[in-house]
Amino acid sequence: MKRTLGVCYYPEHWPEEVWAEDAARMVETGLTWVRIGEFAWQRLEAEPGVLTWDWLDRAVEVLGEAGLSVVMGTPTATPPRWMLDKHPDMLAVDAEGRPRKFGSRRHYDFSHVGYREESRRIARLMGERYGRNPYVKAWQIDNEYDCHDTTMSYSDVARTAFRDWLAQRYQSTDALNRAWGNVFWSMDYDEFDQIDLPNLTVTEPNPAHVLAFRRFSSDQVVAFNKVQVDALRPLTDAPLIHNYMGRTLTFDHYKVGADLDIASWDSYPIGFLSDRLEGTVAEKQAFLRQGHPDNQAFHHDIYRAVGRGRLWVMEQQPGPVNWAPYNPAPLPGMARLWAWEAFAHGAEAVCYFRWRQAPFAQEQNHAGLLRPDSGAAPALAEAAQVAQEVQDLPEASAGDAPVALVFDYESAWAWDTQPQGADFEMFRLAFAAYRALRRAGLSVDILPPDCDDLSAYKMVLAPGLMRLSDPLRAALARYDGIALIGPRTDTKDDELSMVLPLGPNLPETDVSVVLTESIPPSDSVALTGGGAFLHWFEHLEGDAPVRLATKDGRPAIMGGANLRYLAGWPSDDTFDSLVRELAQEAGVETVPMPEGLRIRDTDTHRFVFNYAGQAQDWNGTTIPAAGVHWEALS
Ligand code: GAL
Numbered sequence: 001m002k003r004t005l006g007v008c009y010y011p012e013h014w015p016e017e018v019w020a021e022d023a024a025r026m027v028e029t030g031l032t033w034v035r036i037g038e039f040a041w042q043r044l045e046a047e048p049g050v051l052t053w054d055w056l057d058r059a060v061e062v063l064g065e066a067g068l069s070v071v072m073g074t075p076t077a078t079p080p081r082w083m084l085d086k087h088p089d090m091l092a093v094d095a096e097g098r099p100r101k102f103g104s105r106r107h108y109d110f111s112h113v114g115y116r117e118e119s120r121r122i123a124r125l126m127g128e129r130y131g132r133n134p135y136v137k138a139w140q141i142d143n144e145y146d147c148h149d150t151t152m153s154y155s156d157v158a159r160t161a162f163r164d165w166l167a168q169r170y171q172s173t174d175a176l177n178r179a180w181g182n183v184f185w186s187m188d189y190d191e192f193d194q195i196d197l198p199n200l201t202v203t204e205p206n207p208a209h210v211l212a213f214r215r216f217s218s219d220q221v222v223a224f225n226k227v228q229v230d231a232l233r234p235l236t237d238a239p240l241i242h243n244y245m246g247r248t249l250t251f252d253h254y255k256v257g258a259d260l261d262i263a264s265w266d267s268y269p270i271g272f273l274s275d276r277l278e279g280t281v282a283e284k285q286a287f288l289r290q291g292h293p294d295n296q297a298f299h300h301d302i303y304r305a306v307g308r309g310r311l312w313v314m315e316q317q318p319g320p321v322n323w324a325p326y327n328p329a330p331l332p333g334m335a336r337l338w339a340w341e342a343f344a345h346g347a348e349a350v351c352y353f354r355w356r357q358a359p360f361a362q363e364q365n366h367a368g369l370l371r372p373d374s375g376a377a378p379a380l381a382e383a384a385q386v387a388q389e390v391q392d393l394p395e396a397s398a399g400d401a402p403v404a405l406v407f408d409y410e411s412a413w414a415w416d417t418q419p420q421g422a423d424f425e426m427f428r429l430a431f432a433a434y435r436a437l438r439r440a441g442l443s444v445d446i447l448p449p450d451c452d453d454l455s456a457y458k459m460v461l462a463p464g465l466m467r468l469s470d471p472l473r474a475a476l477a478r479y480d481g482i483a484l485i486g487p488r489t490d491t492k493d494d495e496l497s498m499v500l501p502l503g504p505n506l507p508e509t510d511v512s513v514v515l516t517e518s519i520p521p522s523d524s525v526a527l528t529g530g531g532a533f534l535h536w537f538e539h540l541e542g543d544a545p546v547r548l549a550t551k552d553g554r555p556a557i558m559g560g561a562n563l564r565y566l567a568g569w570p571s572d573d574t575f576d577s578l579v580r581e582l583a584q585e586a587g588v589e590t591v592p593m594p595e596g597l598r599i600r601d602t603d604t605h606r607f608v609f610n611y612a613g614q615a616q617d618w619n620g621t622t623i624p625a626a627g628v629h630w631e632a633l634s
Pocket of ligand 1: 147315321363366
């Protein structure tokens with residue numbers, strides 16, 4: 001596969017006269033892909049059953065004739081207003097019981113059978129129309145599942161579907177009562193139809209009930225996506241893609257990804273830094289116009305796993321966005337750096353969002369490659385520069401990472417349900433581990449929780465997995481590198497109850513978590529040798545050797561040569577020294593990275609990215625602020 005660039009375009013927003021000029025300018029910039037269609041349902045079907053294809057036919061023709069390849073989006077994230085008259089109960093309902101109304105987007109309930117049918121119908125019609133069109137070379141299904149918190153709905157249709165789902169999973173209410181421990185507060189059910197959704201209870205609902213609802217909600221997304229996959233597959237040979245989001249864990253992306261050909265995601269580094277990442281004021285200040293130096297990398301790596309090796313960035317921030325609390329402009333060079341970083345992590349395509357800034361409606365303050373008056377916005381020249389540069393390094397490649405991090409969505413739901421400490425969150429824990437690996441200059445693969453082979457890696461981290469899957473447990477038993485698992489790993493069963501005998505139950509490693517403590521930000525657990533645990537600490541027992549202890553003599557890491565259990569959440573400095581020591585033992589070379597400088601190795605090249613606001617030295621080469629450098633690996 002080649003490294004390519006693209007852009008998101010909305011022909012329905014602009015007079016038809018400018019399409020050809022826009023297309024020519026895209027080609028002149030060096031773009032290959034143009035994504036269209038994903039919000040255009042009303043323009044395609046203004047009345048139920050009355051389809052108007054001619055404008056989209058012409059748009060595809062104009063773009064294709066100019067030399068562009070089209071990514072066709074199915075428009076199911078934006079059902080037209082008439083859809084509500086046809087299906088008045090299709091709106092999702094929030095946890096407070098309020099319907100989420102028409103007037104923006106994503107106003108549908110994943111469980112609504114009628115809306116699923118409508119989605120199947122429009123996907124099939126689009127497939128019939130464009131599935132063999134020579135210019136349509138990829139498909140995007142829907143747009144950003146869960147955007148605007150839309151995975152979970154507390155509607156009547158969701159309740160009915162949830163009861164069916166429960167009946168299938170547990171077969172009898174006796175089995176469900178036992179599995180959930182409903183004896184606890186006389187919460188037993190006699191019939192599945194008595195079971196409600198787990199909102200608006202007096203105090204916290206049974207965690208097993210919540211986890212079941214989270215699994216159900218995730219399965220509804222998977223099923224909704226699959227309906228469109230099944231409609232399109234027979235009609236096209238082009239790859240099917242979804243565009244996932246950053247730090248979104250409400251559905252199992254691996255399961256959605258299993259039905260698709262490529263995983264793409266929408267990368268808004270500056271928006272994410274201010275909107276959804278923890279960090280000190282100083283960090284947020286230092287990377288205000290660049291984004292967090294590890295956030296994009298983490299998502300590239302996780303979505304490469306979701307895409308089983310095939311990764312795109314479907315939307316790349318080009319300038320200020322409109323939706324974060326504050327929306328500064330990127331440093332000059334960042335629109336180029338972000339694209340190269342995606343390529344270094346294996347992306348085949350990076351598409352900027354969007355072509356021209358729209359002077360109307362919700363996103364009028366969101367930059368594009370062009371200004372609203374069609375003048376060039378700063379990112380246009382940077383995109384053109386990347387398009388030139390990829391000609392020298394055309395082949396997409398992710399390379400073989402020496403280190404892996406296991407990441408699991410179910411565990412995220414488990415810890416959301418019973419965090420036990422206000423700041424215990426799966427993304428945060430996994431990201432802390434990932435950042436430490438990156439500060440050590442390591443390239444990382446992210447693995448799903450049911451992976452059955454670790455032999456390609458010298459070192460594996462598996463923090464926070466509520467339970468080990470059978471394949472992963474077997475892979476760990478065979479593993480001859482160094483695996484550090486925990487905290488909180490393999491301590492629960494499938495229903496979020498504690499396992500007895502107390503977990504983890506590790507192959508040939510006698511260690512159990514006998515008590516857990518969460519730690520407020522004002523406190524920490526000091527370790528011998530100077531480090532500390534924050535947020536979380538587990539008291540361990542067992543015969544396995546103690547490899548690190550707390551200052552007051554409790555085990556902090558226990559285990560043998562290959563498999564070790566970590567009893568707490570290391571501070572950043574502690575993670576750094578742990579990673580350094582483990583890597584040395586495992587025979588992995590580390591490179592301590594200066595603040596803001598990050599590297600990623602492919603099979604052939606080492607890429608160096610400068611996220612810092614000032615120039616930095618890299619082995620005698622000066623890399624300017626927002627600069628990218630690459631060198632061939634020998
Ligand atoms: C994405 C979305 C786009 C657009 C963009 C703005 O979340 O997929 O349609 O809204 O954000 O940054």
